[in-house]
Amino acid sequence: MNESRILEAVNEKQEELWQEVFAYYYAALCSYAGRLVQEPVIAEDLVQDILLYVWNGERKFVQLEELTNYLYRATYNRSMMWLRSEKCKSKHLVRLQEESRPESEEMFIETVREELLRQLYLYIDELPTEQRKVIRLSIEGLSVNEIAEHLGISVNTVKTHKKRSFKQLRGRMKEDANVFWLAFFLF
Amino acid sequence: MGKSVEKTVDLLRKSYAGKLEESEQREVDRLLSDERMRQLYECIGDDEYLIREFRRYDAYLPDRGYQAFCRKIRRQKMSRVWRRLSVAAVVLFAVGCGWLLMNRMGTTEPVVVATSTVEHGNYRAYLQLSSGKRILLEDAEQGELHEAEGSVRVDSGKVLYATDKVSQSLNTDAYHILSVPPGGEYRLLLADGTAIHLNAETELRYPVAFTASERRVFLKGEAWFEVAKDAEKPFVVETELGYVRVFGTEFNIRNYAIDHEIKTTLVEGSVGFLRKGDRAEQYTKIEPGYQIRCAEEAGSRPEIRKVKVADEIAWKNGAFCFVRCSLERIMQDIGRWYDVDIVFTEDALRQMRFTVTLHRYQDIGKLLRYFEEAAKLQFHIQGKNITISRK
Numbered sequence: 001m002n003e004s005r006i007l008e009a010v011n012e013k014q015e016e017l018w019q020e021v022f023a024y025y026y027a028a029l030c031s032y033a034g035r036l037v038q039e040p041v042i043a044e045d046l047v048q049d050i051l052l053y054v055w056n057g058e059r060k061f062v063q064l065e066e067l068t069n070y071l072y073r074a075t076y077n078r079s080m081m082w083l084r085s086e087k088c089k090s091k092h093l094v095r096l097q098e099e100s101r102p103e104s105e106e107m108f109i110e111t112v113r114e115e116l117l118r119q120l121y122l123y124i125d126e127l128p129t130e131q132r133k134v135i136r137l138s139i140e141g142l143s144v145n146e147i148a149e150h151l152g153i154s155v156n157t158v159k160t161h162k163k164r165s166f167k168q169l170r171g172r173m174k175e176d177a178n179v180f181w182l183a184f185f186l187f
Numbered sequence: 188m189g190k191s192v193e194k195t196v197d198l199l200r201k202s203y204a205g206k207l208e209e210s211e212q213r214e215v216d217r218l219l220s221d222e223r224m225r226q227l228y229e230c231i232g233d234d235e236y237l238i239r240e241f242r243r244y245d246a247y248l249p250d251r252g253y254q255a256f257c258r259k260i261r262r263q264k265m266s267r268v269w270r271r272l273s274v275a276a277v278v279l280f281a282v283g284c285g286w287l288l289m290n291r292m293g294t295t296e297p298v299v300v301a302t303s304t305v306e307h308g309n310y311r312a313y314l315q316l317s318s319g320k321r322i323l324l325e326d327a328e329q330g331e332l333h334e335a336e337g338s339v340r341v342d343s344g345k346v347l348y349a350t351d352k353v354s355q356s357l358n359t360d361a362y363h364i365l366s367v368p369p370g371g372e373y374r375l376l377l378a379d380g381t382a383i384h385l386n387a388e389t390e391l392r393y394p395v396a397f398t399a400s401e402r403r404v405f406l407k408g409e410a411w412f413e414v415a416k417d418a419e420k421p422f423v424v425e426t427e428l429g430y431v432r433v434f435g436t437e438f439n440i441r442n443y444a445i446d447h448e449i450k451t452t453l454v455e456g457s458v459g460f461l462r463k464g465d466r467a468e469q470y471t472k473i474e475p476g477y478q479i480r481c482a483e484e485a486g487s488r489p490e491i492r493k494v495k496v497a498d499e500i501a502w503k504n505g506a507f508c509f510v511r512c513s514l515e516r517i518m519q520d521i522g523r524w525y526d527v528d529i530v531f532t533e534d535a536l537r538q539m540r541f542t543v544t545l546h547r548y549q550d551i552g553k554l555l556r557y558f559e560e561a562a563k564l565q566f567h568i569q570g571k572n573i574t575i576s577r578k
Contacts, residue, residue, distance in 0.1 A: 002405025015260065022249040030247035040246065041497065048252065049336055065193045108190055109223050115196050116231050121244050139241045166234045
């Protein structure tokens with residue numbers, strides 16, 4: 001995934017490149033909004049609105065970090081707006097009242113959570129083939145035994161792959177640090 | 188926000204990798220002194236938590252999001268173009284009227300431009316009355332049919348039965364059959380207030396009035412139902428494979444012969460499925476958001492799984508929605524809607540998988556272009572045949 005292409009897509013309004021913007025952010029933003037509004041369909045609508053707003057707007061982003069922060073903040077604000085408009089429905093009212101914490105603190109922690117998940121999720125595609133397959137099948141809900149049978153490898157190998165892959169995902173650093181880390185693993 | 192998300196994320200990941208420097212370690216310790224941050228750190232450190240969260244991620248398909256986005260952009264562009272065009276059109280219309288008047292009654296024949304013989308489906312169906320008489324219902328058909336068993340109204344794509352008690356009591360066991368050919372869809376409002384939407388290549392047999400102790404209809408193909416509540420008269424949909432029993436609800440049944448299975452998706456309410464030959468107490472029940480699937484082969488049991496309801500009933504809202512679907516299945520649905528036959532030049536092509544949402548009311552060429560671009564395929568349309576090969 002090329003970061004400058006994401007910025008180019010957004011700043012230069014390149015429709016074809018937006019496919020990568022979606023691959024990069026869509027699931028994470030929907031999940032983020034989904035945690036707040038509790039309804040996946042609404043979450044997708046809100047995220048669509050935000051991305052369309054960015055597309056129609058004039059704002060240019062210099063760094064990817066700036067764009068990332070902007071999108072999370074917009075998603076948070078939109079979701080809260082939606083919740084407030086639904087306030088009359090009692091169950092949401094209860095939810096809002098439960099949150100006595102200041103909003104900014106809440107938002108910060110949830111954003112860190114989502115951004116961690118987003119980065120880890122993207123890195124799944126960069127894992128070695130067999131490890132990636134094990135992770136993908138685990139996500140699809142297969143048990144360790146079923147994965148072993150499916151891939152024709154031993155149960156222990158599946159367990160090792162799983163453990164090691166998640167460790168790798170968590171600890172993997174961006175760009176150059178990445179290469180170093182891999183090299184370190186190989187030798 | 189004050190604090191940097193990026194910096195915090197980097198620090199935490201370094202910590203998972205065990206590569207923190209001393210000063211960084213102090214910073215992480217300080218971060219984790221916040222109870223919620225510590226919980227978060229433990230969550231991300233838990234493999235099973237990650238699996239659960241990634242499963243949630245998987246449900247949000249970026250490709251589908253991207254396509255919806257592109258459609259919205261295009262619609263925006265169109266509406267801008269339209270605004271300009273509409274001004275131009277008014278001017279042109281005025282000029283045209285003037286010109287026509289000058290030429291008295293224009294004798295020019297309209298020129299028909301033949302492009303492709305393949306057209307998308309439309310509101311089209313045959314209504315067979317109990318007398319055996321068959322009536323073709325076209326898109327914009329309107330009017331009333333006065334038959335021995337009471338009156339039936341047809342109104343632009345819908346068949347409506349009178350819901351008042353008097354006409355219901357007229358004839359007790361008359362049945363009508365509404366059959367939709369390939370390349371059609373049609374809607375139906377039954378005497379009890381139940382609304383049904385039939386997809387292409389589908390047939391439904393139903394009583395004109397529901398006088399028996401249960402409301403029973405017979406389905407071949409695919410249809411969406413919104414059943415009117417009536418606690419005393421359960422609604423039963425009978426298919427080749429089994430029965431779907433309904434208690435006032437909204438759901439979709441798909442049971443094309445070529446699928447070799449029946450799929451019942453529940454939008455709202457409660458339904459149960461019973462395989463033919465099984466005992467009545469063996470009804471499998473589901474909750475909204477779930478689907479019962481039962482394969483045709485003898486001995487296979489109904490399975491329940493969670494589905495995205497919007498995907499399952501997309502056809503009703505004018506879209507095809509395919510999620511990790513084989514090209515073979517996809518082309519079956521497309522062929523049924525555009526009324527064309529499909530030929531694969533290579534068997535391997537049948538197994539290619541796609542995830543995509545496509546508009547049903549568009550030119551088939553445009554629709555196929557998506558597959559041409561996404562997978563280097565070539566579609567050759569000749570008459571009512573489409574041949575698929577590699578580019």
